[in-house]
Amino acid sequence: MKAFEIHVDRKDIRRANLVETPAPIAGPGQAVLQIEGFSLTTNNVTYAATGDIIHYWKFFPTGVDGQGIVPVWGFAHVVDSNSDALTKGARLYGFFPMASHLTITPQARGSSTVMDMAAHRKDLPVVYNTYRRVGATDPTEDAKRALFQPLLATSFLLFDFLTDNDWFKAEQIIIGSASSKTGLGLAKYLAEAKPDVPAIIGLTSDSNRAFVTSLDACDQITTYDALEGEIAQRPSVYVDMAGNADVRSRLHHHLGDNMVYSCAVGTSHWDKFTPTGDMPGSRPRFFFAPSQIEKRRADWGPGVIDRRIDEAWRRIADTSGGWMQIKTDTGAKAALKTYRDLAMGIMQPNVGHYIAL
Numbered sequence: 001m002k003a004f005e006i007h008v009d010r011k012d013i014r015r016a017n018l019v020e021t022p023a024p025i026a027g028p029g030q031a032v033l034q035i036e037g038f039s040l041t042t043n044n045v046t047y048a049a050t051g052d053i054i055h056y057w058k059f060f061p062t063g064v065d066g067q068g069i070v071p072v073w074g075f076a077h078v079v080d081s082n083s084d085a086l087t088k089g090a091r092l093y094g095f096f097p098m099a100s101h102l103t104i105t106p107q108a109r110g111s112s113t114v115m116d117m118a119a120h121r122k123d124l125p126v127v128y129n130t131y132r133r134v135g136a137t138d139p140t141e142d143a144k145r146a147l148f149q150p151l152l153a154t155s156f157l158l159f160d161f162l163t164d165n166d167w168f169k170a171e172q173i174i175i176g177s178a179s180s181k182t183g184l185g186l187a188k189y190l191a192e193a194k195p196d197v198p199a200i201i202g203l204t205s206d207s208n209r210a211f212v213t214s215l216d217a218c219d220q221i222t223t224y225d226a227l228e229g230e231i232a233q234r235p236s237v238y239v240d241m242a243g244n245a246d247v248r249s250r251l252h253h254h255l256g257d258n259m260v261y262s263c264a265v266g267t268s269h270w271d272k273f274t275p276t277g278d279m280p281g282s283r284p285r286f287f288f289a290p291s292q293i294e295k296r297r298a299d300w301g302p303g304v305i306d307r308r309i310d311e312a313w314r315r316i317a318d319t320s321g322g323w324m325q326i327k328t329d330t331g332a333k334a335a336l337k338t339y340r341d342l343a344m345g346i347m348q349p350n351v352g353h354y355i356a357l
């Protein structure tokens with residue numbers, strides 16, 4: 001197959017198909033990127049689940065009614081170019097379609113990044129439209145970066161946001177979906193800062209409890225079923241990577257006014273995500289990571305937060321051999337199967353998927 005895209009049914013995101021497409025050719029000012037590989041986690045399923053609300057379907061339109069392409073984090077190189085900003089052979093890291101190619105309209109931003117200026121992306125967040133130039137392929141490092149960088153960057157920014165707000169005076173931080181990479185990252189950044197942090201409570205499924213225990217980062221691990229009996233009624237922050245409406249509502253009712261801050265980050269339980277209406281305690285607020293980056297750029301000057309994020313994700317990723325196996329599969333069919341499995345909730349928390357094309 002020369003070129004392909006994986007199309008996902010926007011009304012039922014478990015349904016996905018491999019579609020053969022003509023190999024793209026660069027038009028005026030454009031560059032064609034051949035995608036080399038990308039990670040797949042629940043985060044990508046969440047992009048699909050929230051595709052209409054948060055506009056993820058707008059990045060890589062299919063031109064086919066009702067079908068969307070899920071964004072992924074990975075690597076690509078330029079195979080055709082009519083742009084001075086990107087020459088043939090240049091390698092990039094960033095936000096790509098689950099497909100073999102992407103055509104962009106690059107504009108250089110300093111020496112290390114380029115932006116896609118394509119008209120259909122101009123109103124979408126800059127963070128997703130920016131591609132970073134990278135050096136030669138290193139399969140192990142590439143997989144690690146694609147898998148951990150986007151997720152642990154968020155974990156670190158959450159940690160930074162909580163520190164910046166003096167933990168909202170909470171005595172405990174409750175992490176929903178503690179077995180997710182974003183959740184375990186937050187637990188690890190909090191654990192690094194001990195003893196000057198509130199108690200760390202990992203909230204997870206019964207089946208993932210042993211994995212969260214093995215990470216050795218939480219002070220207490222509680223399963224969703226047992227939260228009322230096990231979580232103490234004291235000032236708490238909830239950092240919600242699960243988005244499970246029932247769990248969120250039960251936790252708010254259990255803690256009442258002791259829910260001092262409720263932070264909505266993700267919907268790993270995307271099929272159980274519904275609006276919860278009025279609940280006791282602090283109203284859930286969406287966490288928008290770029291806002292914390294902007295705040296720190298203003299607080300600390302340019303470059304500092306970016307450097308700290310880089311150091312932070314690498315520090316945790318470099319220990320990952322002890323608690324996570326990176327599984328690399330090859331080809332479009334492997335991508336399709338892995339995406340479908342993740343959308344069906346078929347996964348092991350100690351396995352991280354990378355697809356090499």
Ligand SMILES: NC(=O)c1ccc[n+]([C@@H]2O[C@H](COP(=O)([O-])OP(=O)(O)OC[C@H]3O[C@@H](n4cnc5c(N)ncnc54)[C@H](OP(=O)(O)O)[C@@H]3O)[C@@H](O)[C@H]2O)c1
Binds near residue numbers: 042
């Ligand atoms: N707002 C942001 O900027 C931002 C950035 C990064 C990530 N996120 C969000 O954080 C969440 C976690 O992403 P991730 O990539 O880190 O996840 P991941 O590592 O793939 O997490 C897997 C875990 O998610 C839970 N899970 C996944 N699918 C499920 C299903 N169908 N039913 C029940 N539980 C399921 C399970 O954890 P438990 O059993 O522990 O619940 C599972 O161990 C996603 O919703 C993602 O979009 C948000």
